[in-house]
Amino acid sequence: MIKKIFKNYFQHFSEFSPEVKILAITTFINRCGAMVVPFLSKYMLEELHFTYSQIGWVMVFFGIGSFIGTWISGKLSDKIGFYKVMLFSLSTTGILFILLQFLTTFYSFCFGVLLLTTVSDMYRPAMLVSLDTYALKADRTRALSLVRSAVNLGFMFGPVIGGIIITVLDYNFLFYIDGLTCILSIVLFAIYVKEKKLPYKLKVFKHLKETSSVFDDKPFLIHLLVTMITGVLFFQIFTTLSIYYKEVFHFSSLEGGLFLALNGVLILLFELPIVKHIESKKTDKLLVLSYGVLAMSIGYLFLLIENNIFTLILMMILMTVGVMLTFPFANSFVKQRSLKKHEGKFMSVFTMSYSMAQIVSTKTGMEIIAKYGYRANWIFLFFLGFIGFILSYRLVFIVKKEKELIKEKIVQSIFVTSSSK
Secondary structure (H helix, E strand, C coil), rough: HHHHHHHHHHHHHHCCCCHHHHHHHHHHHHHHHHCHHHHHHHEEECCCCCCHHHHHHHHHHHHHHHHHHHHHHHHHHHHHHHHHHHHHHHHHHHHHHHHHHCCCCCHHHHHHHHHHHHHCCHHHHHHHHHHHHHCCCHEEEEEEEHHHHHHHHHHHHHHHHHHHHHHCCHHHHHHHHHHHHHHHHHHHHHHHCCCCCCCCCCCCCCCCCCCHHHCCCCCHHHHHHCCCCCCCCHHHHHHHHHHHHHCCCCCHHHHHHHHHHHHHHHHHHHHHHHHHHHHHHHCCCHHHHHHHEEEEHHHHHHCCCCCCCEEEEEEHHHHHHHHHHHHHHHHHHEEEEHHHHHHHHHHHHHHHHHHHHHHHHHHHHHHHHHHHHHHHHHHHHHHHHHHHHHHHHHHHHHHHHHHHHHHHHHHHHHHHHHCCC
């Protein structure tokens, strides 16, 4: 069974262009080295002795830096190209990761995290734009899933290796490995992937509504809100949940890493085949996305059953199913909306919604836990996710109506053209 799944995965992998393959491998190395992130809250609690409130504020700066970085990336990707942005982001991030360990006070660590995430999160929007250049149009959603699988494969190995390093050595080695893997990944990228631009400019069909700003696109704005909600649900896996299973289940660093790796393993094995199956059936992707949000929200309900390892695993499985059904199609929806606009700006604003989620997720979660306990936080996340499900389900019908109006305009224009002859 497992052998067949891996065979299918590598078969999917072989279908892509060499550049997309290198992008996936580069992303895997980069994410595999990003061992600090899953343990960041734990590191601040155990090594720096920060309070819950201080940890929450550091993660707010984490999100603000991500927000700034994605905004800058969108601007620069449209002006100087995604390639240069990616090179700068990864190479500089490597140096900043190594330096972060020397910042031990609350304010200096806030500044270091802000600077680090500003630079590191310039990579993602530029990388998403690059897929339009290196992947065929029919393969773009699957290419996104491939890169996401590489991210999750990295997260599968990263936390486990990170947990071993913390247990055997100490936290400081994580920062060195993080930095060096960033540098290694960008060297690989620079050698095997050359800068390339689209040989033509995408034309706008005159009946599709042109807007002066991405914020004039109402379906896109609803989608941004849904994306932010899913981000809030997702990021608590690496913040409040990582502290929860340490305090309630008494997980060691290695056990915590193995638990996080479950998410990566499931996504590695199943996401690409699931995406390919959904696309082959021509299922409404927004409808699939709404079910994914629902699965994520229900997952948190299982945490209300305390001190039960099986419900913890079931929660992670439901979260992973939700992630597989939401993240790939959330990306592809934005790409479809942005084909007629400035894609760098659209992808930047889209990614910024995740940055906002990081800001809201950790600080809100930490404050709720400090004042009302873990159970209140899980209930809050369930209701927030359910609101996201309602919004995403409603978006299905809004987009359908929009398409019908466009078809009507096309038919009307044909008759007007015919009658004028």
